[in-house]
Amino acid sequence: MAEQATPQIAYGLQGVVIDDTRICKIDGGIGKLYYYGYSIEDLAEHCSYEEVVYLLLKGKLPNEAELKQIKKDLVAARGLPYGVRDVIKSAPKTSIPMDILRTAASTLALTDPSPNDNTDEGRYQKAIRLVAQFPEIVAADYRLRRGHEPIAPDPELDHASNFLYMLHGERPGADAARTMDCALVLHAEHGFNASTFTARVIAATLSDMYSAVTGAVGALKGPLHGGANEGVIKTLLDIGEPARVESWLNDKLQDKSFRLMGFGHRVYKVLDPRAIVLKKYSKKTGEERGTTKWYEMSTQIEELMKKREKPLYPNVDFYSASTYFMMGLPPEIFTPIFAVSRVAGWAAHVIEQQNHNKLIRPGAHYIGEIDRKFPAMSER
Numbered sequence: 001m002a003e004q005a006t007p008q009i010a011y012g013l014q015g016v017v018i019d020d021t022r023i024c025k026i027d028g029g030i031g032k033l034y035y036y037g038y039s040i041e042d043l044a045e046h047c048s049y050e051e052v053v054y055l056l057l058k059g060k061l062p063n064e065a066e067l068k069q070i071k072k073d074l075v076a077a078r079g080l081p082y083g084v085r086d087v088i089k090s091a092p093k094t095s096i097p098m099d100i101l102r103t104a105a106s107t108l109a110l111t112d113p114s115p116n117d118n119t120d121e122g123r124y125q126k127a128i129r130l131v132a133q134f135p136e137i138v139a140a141d142y143r144l145r146r147g148h149e150p151i152a153p154d155p156e157l158d159h160a161s162n163f164l165y166m167l168h169g170e171r172p173g174a175d176a177a178r179t180m181d182c183a184l185v186l187h188a189e190h191g192f193n194a195s196t197f198t199a200r201v202i203a204a205t206l207s208d209m210y211s212a213v214t215g216a217v218g219a220l221k222g223p224l225h226g227g228a229n230e231g232v233i234k235t236l237l238d239i240g241e242p243a244r245v246e247s248w249l250n251d252k253l254q255d256k257s258f259r260l261m262g263f264g265h266r267v268y269k270v271l272d273p274r275a276i277v278l279k280k281y282s283k284k285t286g287e288e289r290g291t292t293k294w295y296e297m298s299t300q301i302e303e304l305m306k307k308r309e310k311p312l313y314p315n316v317d318f319y320s321a322s323t324y325f326m327m328g329l330p331p332e333i334f335t336p337i338f339a340v341s342r343v344a345g346w347a348a349h350v351i352e353q354q355n356h357n358k359l360i361r362p363g364a365h366y367i368g369e370i371d372r373k374f375p376a377m378s379e380r
Contacts, residue, residue, distance in 0.1 A: 007365050014266070018360070019200075022059065023348050024191040028267040033274065035189050036060070044277045049159050049184040049341070050074065056189055056348035057127055070128075071158070077132035078153040078162075080140060081111035084133075085150065088141050097141055097336045098221040104137045105130070105217055109210035116208050118354060126209040127347035134343045135159070138336040139166035160184055163340065168328070175288055176327060179281050183320060186274040187338050189345030191267070195219040195226065196342075196349050203350040204360045216346045220339055223261070229334040231261030232321035236297055245300040262318030263305055271313040278319035285326040294322040 010016045025034040033040040036055055043052060047061075054062040054070045062070060084107045091100055108130065109115045114122060140150035143166075151166045160181035164172040172180070190196070199216040203209070220226035239248045252258045265272060279299075286292035298319060305312045324334055 009365055012266075013197075013362075018192070019353075019358075020356075021191070021349075021352060023056065023345070023352060024189050026191050026267050028265070028269050031268055031270040031273050031276075033190070040186065040273050041277065044182050044185050044274075047185060049181050049188070049344075052185050052188050053131055053159075053344045056344050057124060057351065073128050074132045074159060075153075075155050077129045078136065078155070080133060080136045080150070081108070083111050084108055084137065085140060088137065089144060091141075093145075097138065097332050098217065098227075098339075100141045101134070101137055101336050101339055102214055102217040102221070104141075105134075106210060106214040108133060109208060112210070115210060118206065118208070120351075123209055123347075123351050123354070127344070127351070130209070130213055130343050130347060131159075134340045135163040136166060138333060138340055139163065141336075142167055142333055143169075175284075179285055179323065179327065182277065182281060183323065183337070184341040186277060186316060187320075187341035189342070189348065193225070194222070196346060199346045200349050200353045201360045203353040204357055206354065206357065209347060209350050212350045213343060213346050216342075217339055220335065220342065226335040226338040226342075228261045228315075229317040229321045229324070229338065230331045232318055233325050233331045233334065235261060235301075236294055236322065236325075239297055242293055242296045242300060245297050246304060249301060249304055260301075260305070260312070262314055262321065263312040265313075265315045268313065268315065272315040274316040275314040275319050278316065278323055279314075282319045282323045282326070285323050289326045291326075294325060298322050 022036060025037070026032070035043060035052065036059055038055070038061070043055075047055075050071050051062055051067060053074075054060075054066060058066075084104050087104055087107045088100055091103070112126065112129070117123075117126075136150070136153060143150050148169075151169055153162050154165055154171075157165055157171065158177070158181070161172055161177040164176060164180055192200070195216040198219040199212040202212040202215045223231060239245055249260075252260070282295045282298060283292060286295045298314075298321075302314050302318070305314075320338075321331075321334060324337065325331070329337070
């Protein structure tokens, strides 16, 4: 048998382009991010999360009537089914919040009267239902872990405000609501990242949206993806004080296996544009809470990492960690908050994938043996 040439392998699919998309454009060389052509800076400054959900699902920004309607749709879709709430309540106390969210997302399919309706309207309704109920799942689990009953959603509150209300049991102030709303906008979509690609692979089999989103949650759980923001706050807590930043970082960097969470990105070669926005909110939230030390520590780390021989820049996880922490949110729900936002992007990609579907089936370079002699049981 003629020996075949070794193929060029793109490990981790680095640099491989597998499909067209209209949803998201990332220019990692200059640090630009667009949702349907709109810059993330403009969206973060001028849009609510509900407007971004409409943009992602429909491909255009809503007018006043359309915004009013999607807000109405999201409110109508609130209210966890009893079966989902029972799953959350009965989960082992050792379960982590992302495990609860993954299982609850799958359970939502069992309470949908038409789980396999893949028409345009069917997929839209599933997307709305998932976007509306992800905050409730996270908030219910958060409260049950602390011995409190879940709080019913408030139909008078917008998406971000209602999420904070269901977490803490009181209506948030305008600053906290705006900070959460902006964070949700920034995390809503980011191209063919690991969790979104997972969703598209599942969607490409013509499976249902719940299956695709459940798979995406599983991918987001990993510390090299959504779990990085938990690692960031653990770093800051370990350092403790601004005066210890440089010595702590220098010690850690002596270990070649050390990975500083919240720095570096597979796409961005410069500062993540989302980090620029969240940096402002980290400072602002700290000032409102009466301590900016977490922000100060973060900026010190950023400057030190820039001065290295091979500079590294913060990604979206880095400043979201100190922002959430100063909002009174514990580290274990940082990644679930990411999912509360990103579910809109996942749903948009499921819809786009199935609108021009082709089964995703890459090849692989086999490096094992062939034509091995089959051994009898006595020879094994």
